[in-house]
Amino acid sequence: xxxxxxxxxxxxxxxxxxxxxxxxxxxxxxxxxxxxxxxxxxxx
Amino acid sequence: xxxxxxxxxxxxxxxxxxxxxxxxxxxxxxxxxxxxxxxxxxxxxxxxxxxxxxxxxxxxxxxxxxxxxxxxxxxxxxxxxxxxxxxxxxxxxxxxxxxxxxxxxxxxxxxxxxxxxxxxxxxxxxxxxxxxxxxxxxxxxxxxxxxxxxxxxxxxxxxxxxxxxxxxxxxxxxxxxxxxxxxxxxxxxxxxxxxxxxxxxxxxxxxxxxxxxxxxxxxxxxxxxxxxxxxxxxxxxxxxxxxxxxxxxxxxxxxxxxxx
Numbered sequence: 001x002x003x004x005x006x007x008x009x010x011x012x013x014x015x016x017x018x019x020x021x022x023x024x025x026x027x028x029x030x031x032x033x034x035x036x037x038x039x040x041x042x043x044x
Numbered sequence: 045x046x047x048x049x050x051x052x053x054x055x056x057x058x059x060x061x062x063x064x065x066x067x068x069x070x071x072x073x074x075x076x077x078x079x080x081x082x083x084x085x086x087x088x089x090x091x092x093x094x095x096x097x098x099x100x101x102x103x104x105x106x107x108x109x110x111x112x113x114x115x116x117x118x119x120x121x122x123x124x125x126x127x128x129x130x131x132x133x134x135x136x137x138x139x140x141x142x143x144x145x146x147x148x149x150x151x152x153x154x155x156x157x158x159x160x161x162x163x164x165x166x167x168x169x170x171x172x173x174x175x176x177x178x179x180x181x182x183x184x185x186x187x188x189x190x191x192x193x194x195x196x197x198x199x200x201x202x203x204x205x206x207x208x209x210x211x212x213x214x215x216x217x218x219x220x221x222x223x224x225x226x227x228x229x230x231x232x233x234x235x236x237x238x239x240x241x242x243x244x245x246x247x248x249x250x251x252x253x254x255x256x257x258x259x260x261x262x263x264x265x266x267x268x269x270x271x272x273x274x275x276x277x278x279x280x281x282x283x284x285x286x287x288x289x290x291x292x293x294x295x296x297x298x299x300x301x302x303x304x
Contacts, residue, residue: 039094043111
C-alpha cells in the first residue's frame with residue numbers, strides 16, 4: 001500500500017509489522033493516495 | 045382508429061411546441077404522452093473511465109452529472125444499444141462545461157454547451173473517457189428525450205349572461221388553451237369565433253377576457269392540447285413522430301400475437 005506522510009509529504013510504503021509510522025520523520029499521520037489506475041464507474 | 049387525427053399547432057419551436065389534436069380518446073392521448081417520456085431513446089453517458097480526478101468531488105458524483113448532460117441523438121443513424129465514446133480533459137483553475145466534452149462521433153454532441161460539470165481550482169484536473177449509450181427512458185430517467193410533456197382538454201368558453209354589476213368580480217382562473225365561442229363579448233377586438241387562444245394571453249383570468257360577463261367552461265370532447273418540450277436531443281417533431289410510431293408498432297405487434 002502506498003501512503004503519503006502528512007508532515008514531510010514523502011511517499012511511504014507500509015509493511016505489516018512496522019506499525020503506522022513514517023520511516024523518515026516518525027510522523028504517525030499517513031494519507032492514502034489515489035491509485036494511479038483508470039477507474040471505471042457506472043452511471044446510475 | 046381508422047379516422048385520422050386533426051392536428052393544429054398553437055406554438056411551434058424546435059424544442060418546445062403546443063398543439064391541438066382532435067378526434068382522440070384520453071387513453072390514446074396518455075399513451076402518446078407516456079411514449080414520449082419513456083419510449084423514445086436518447087444518448088446518455090452510461091459508463092465513465094476516470095484517468096484523473098483530483099477535483100473535490102467523487103468519481104460517482106461526476107459520473108452522475110455527466111449522465112444528465114443531453115446529447116444530440118439522430119435516431120435515423122443509430123439503434124438502441126449503440127455506443128459513442130466521449131472524452132473530457134480540463135485542468136484547473138477553470139470550470140468544466142459540457143462544451144468541453146469531445147465526441148468520437150460528430151452526430152452525437154452535447155446539446156447545450158454551457159452545462160457546468162464541476163469547478164476546478166489551481167492544480168486540480170479532470171480527465172476521463174465516457175461511453176454514451178442509446179437507451180430509453182424506461183431504463184433510466186437520463187434517457188428521457190421529452191421533458192415537461194403533458195396535455196389538457198381544450199376548453200370551450202361560452203358567455204351565459206351578465207355578471208351582477210354591483211358585485212366585484214372574482215378572478216376566474218383557467219389554464220391551457222380556449223376555443224373562442226363568444227368573440228362578440230371578448231375584450232380583445234380581433235377575437236374570432238373558433239380561434240384558439242392560450243390563456244396566458246389574458247393572464248389566465250377569464251374575467252379579463254370577458255369583463256362583466258358570466259361564463260361557462262366546457263371541455264371539448266376528444267380535443268387535447270399537448271405541451272411538449274425536449275431536452276435538446278432532437279426536435280419536438282421527431283419526438284412526437286417516434287412516440288406515435290412506437291405505439292403503432294406495439295399495437296401492430298399485439299394484433300399479430302393475439303390473432304387466431
